[in-house]
Amino acid sequence: MRALQAEGVKTIFGYPGGAIMPVYDALFDYTRGEKKCFDHILVRHEQAATHSAEGYARVSGEVGVALVTSGPGATNTLTGVADAMMDSTPMVVIAGQVAIGALGTDAFQEVDLVGVSQPISKWSYQIRHAEDIAWAVSRAFYIARSGRPGPVVLDFPRNAQVEEVEWEPKKVDFIRSYVAYPKLNEDAVREAAELINNAKKPLALVGQGVELGNAQEELLAFLEKADIPAGRTMLGLSALPSTHPLNVGMLGMHGNYAVNLKEQECDVLIAIGMRFSDRVTGNTKTYAKQAKIIHLDIDKSEIDKNIKTDVAVVADCKESLPAITALLQERKHQEWRDSFKELDEKERTKVIEPAIHPKEGPLLMGEVVNAVAEQAPKGTVLVTDVGQNQLFATRYFKYEQKRSICTSGGLGTMGYGMPAAIGATFATDRTVCCFMGDGGFQMCIEELGTIMEQQSPVKMILMNNHYLGNVRQWQDMFWLRRKSFTKMLNPNYELIAKGYGINYAAVTSREELGAAIEKMLTTKGPYILECAIKEDDDVLPMTPPGMNVNDMMLEI
Amino acid sequence: MKKEEKKLYTLLVYSENIAGILNQITAVFTRRQVNIESLNVSASSIEGVHKYTITAWSDEDQIIKITKQIEKKIDVVKANYFTDDQLFIRESGLYKLSTQKVLENPEISRTIRKYDASIIEVNPTYVIVMMYGVTESIIALYRALNEFDCVFQYTRSGRIAVTRGKQEEVSKFLEQREESHG
Numbered sequence: 001m002r003a004l005q006a007e008g009v010k011t012i013f014g015y016p017g018g019a020i021m022p023v024y025d026a027l028f029d030y031t032r033g034e035k036k037c038f039d040h041i042l043v044r045h046e047q048a049a050t051h052s053a054e055g056y057a058r059v060s061g062e063v064g065v066a067l068v069t070s071g072p073g074a075t076n077t078l079t080g081v082a083d084a085m086m087d088s089t090p091m092v093v094i095a096g097q098v099a100i101g102a103l104g105t106d107a108f109q110e111v112d113l114v115g116v117s118q119p120i121s122k123w124s125y126q127i128r129h130a131e132d133i134a135w136a137v138s139r140a141f142y143i144a145r146s147g148r149p150g151p152v153v154l155d156f157p158r159n160a161q162v163e164e165v166e167w168e169p170k171k172v173d174f175i176r177s178y179v180a181y182p183k184l185n186e187d188a189v190r191e192a193a194e195l196i197n198n199a200k201k202p203l204a205l206v207g208q209g210v211e212l213g214n215a216q217e218e219l220l221a222f223l224e225k226a227d228i229p230a231g232r233t234m235l236g237l238s239a240l241p242s243t244h245p246l247n248v249g250m251l252g253m254h255g256n257y258a259v260n261l262k263e264q265e266c267d268v269l270i271a272i273g274m275r276f277s278d279r280v281t282g283n284t285k286t287y288a289k290q291a292k293i294i295h296l297d298i299d300k301s302e303i304d305k306n307i308k309t310d311v312a313v314v315a316d317c318k319e320s321l322p323a324i325t326a327l328l329q330e331r332k333h334q335e336w337r338d339s340f341k342e343l344d345e346k347e348r349t350k351v352i353e354p355a356i357h358p359k360e361g362p363l364l365m366g367e368v369v370n371a372v373a374e375q376a377p378k379g380t381v382l383v384t385d386v387g388q389n390q391l392f393a394t395r396y397f398k399y400e401q402k403r404s405i406c407t408s409g410g411l412g413t414m415g416y417g418m419p420a421a422i423g424a425t426f427a428t429d430r431t432v433c434c435f436m437g438d439g440g441f442q443m444c445i446e447e448l449g450t451i452m453e454q455q456s457p458v459k460m461i462l463m464n465n466h467y468l469g470n471v472r473q474w475q476d477m478f479w480l481r482r483k484s485f486t487k488m489l490n491p492n493y494e495l496i497a498k499g500y501g502i503n504y505a506a507v508t509s510r511e512e513l514g515a516a517i518e519k520m521l522t523t524k525g526p527y528i529l530e531c532a533i534k535e536d537d538d539v540l541p542m543t544p545p546g547m548n549v550n551d552m553m554l555e556i
Numbered sequence: 557m558k559k560e561e562k563k564l565y566t567l568l569v570y571s572e573n574i575a576g577i578l579n580q581i582t583a584v585f586t587r588r589q590v591n592i593e594s595l596n597v598s599a600s601s602i603e604g605v606h607k608y609t610i611t612a613w614s615d616e617d618q619i620i621k622i623t624k625q626i627e628k629k630i631d632v633v634k635a636n637y638f639t640d641d642q643l644f645i646r647e648s649g650l651y652k653l654s655t656q657k658v659l660e661n662p663e664i665s666r667t668i669r670k671y672d673a674s675i676i677e678v679n680p681t682y683v684i685v686m687m688y689g690v691t692e693s694i695i696a697l698y699r700a701l702n703e704f705d706c707v708f709q710y711t712r713s714g715r716i717a718v719t720r721g722k723q724e725e726v727s728k729f730l731e732q733r734e735e736s737h738g
Contacts, residue, residue, distance in 0.1 A: 114576060115576075115579070118576065118579060118580055118583065119580075119583045119587070122630065123630045143630055174737045175630065175631075176633070176733045176734060176737075177571070177572055177630065177631050177632060178630045178631075179733075299628070300624060301621075301624035301625055301627070301628045304620070304621075305621060305624075
């Protein structure tokens, strides 16, 4: 407890069980009365503890903490651990374990957690004795939050939980084998600046690294000085405000049309804190071949991993961006920037307008997201589940403040949305809107219990099309319309909301939508707004997997 | 684009002496379906630092990525990859031969001498021959002995290697790290 306190932990998401009972017994005193220093949020499933911790971490910038028992409690966290690893989210999972004397005996609720979590975590470690606790916990938090953040798993055998030792605080802020913040290479900075100064058609790709490095202002100074249009990855959406004139939209398979095409036309491509995911690059063999590529990243293993780089600047972008900016000449690229407009207009008339302002037919996901975005208070945090709800929500939501998006980008974890939104409400007083489909809603539906108990003010927008919509869309496009197990029989969500005592409203028509959203946003506490969505609403535009980004389709 | 040719690479990996590192290192190979040809773990010249010598067939692009992913592990100090010409390499081979066959055929003893291998134990049933050298000669001796149909057992050690440079760069790196921390 004192080790967690020393690391500044305020909120713990957890679920008790046999092998973690000593910790829970101690926690009892630290969550009430004069010793109180933590809030413990009892979730309904350990997977949700990790997603809540992720949501908390993403919005607050602090390390999220999940506390669970051994065996199934521990294995249930693995999806969240893998998710946090893919999306560089700082998280510490503390799991109980059988006493070290019983390890390897197949004892009740024993599992080799360190073994199974090693490949999907930044670090995992077994605290075998009480005297290791202070060191291991401090090291865990240092590793989770420093450099490129990530999840750390602490396996905590029962004997170490009950052994009594003299408390000796330890602070780990240096590990000789781990270079969290690589030293900026001045030559690389000069080369990068020179390329940008000579560029006629520069394009920046902004990733979550900018948010993780807290370098949003440094980014603006960089972009504005050299007048560089910038696309954002899904996780980097709030690194640059939506309304900024240099923002040219979202990258990737379902991103914006112009920026995808322009990746194949720019002469210098500057990737900042992003990892060239296959969802961004499409076919890597043809991707941005005409351009000189500059890659800024804190993790050197990202350099040349997916896309070969001409200049790599390996450092914290909080440091590298200003260093490059200092060497830049002020430039104007008006003609280049204007050239996006025609394509933007094409996307607006062919895709965006029909999606957000349809004239007839059932409700569409784009119009629901757009209507929420129009009414949501400034600074609202967007949380999404995974699938079409995510793609529509990220496309049509507006991001005005930093750290305004929680979504499972790399792992694509259905069921992430609801628990992540719970976590987000503990990190901020800003409004939290969570878009989910009927599939993902049911994947962590038990967390309605947590929402009920905590009265977490999550505004849940359930976009129900009675399909696993994204898979259905792919079946229609690539699998001869054979809708194999994507149609879903849904429960009566109104009754479910009632069971949990959560405010609920349903919208079936366009005319009611605005008022229903207003009511949701002005009602205190949690709220479920179920929207009846057109069954075969497709996400567009789209670059089919493995295709070239310039082959992006505006229509099917 | 022509597929890059595969070569035998040697990785030298230095890590802290913490349980579970070997698992993490081999997992990087497994994930990419690259087989480890040989593996040797030992102490290094730096106190408390372990040295892994790993060989694998791969192309350069792949081996660079593997090296980076290994070095990314928190408790791995350094990982570098080398081709054979950059290293001084040794392996050893043990050959258990039939004493009867060795006595019957003087060619066997001549072959052992030709390869500069040594006989380290003899008893009425078997003869143990040991050889230090590079991979190719150890295999060549096995093939030669096998021609005489006298081999009971044969095994080859993992590769050990030192770089042709002067010092273990790793100690310099660690010094710099400690200095920067003050």
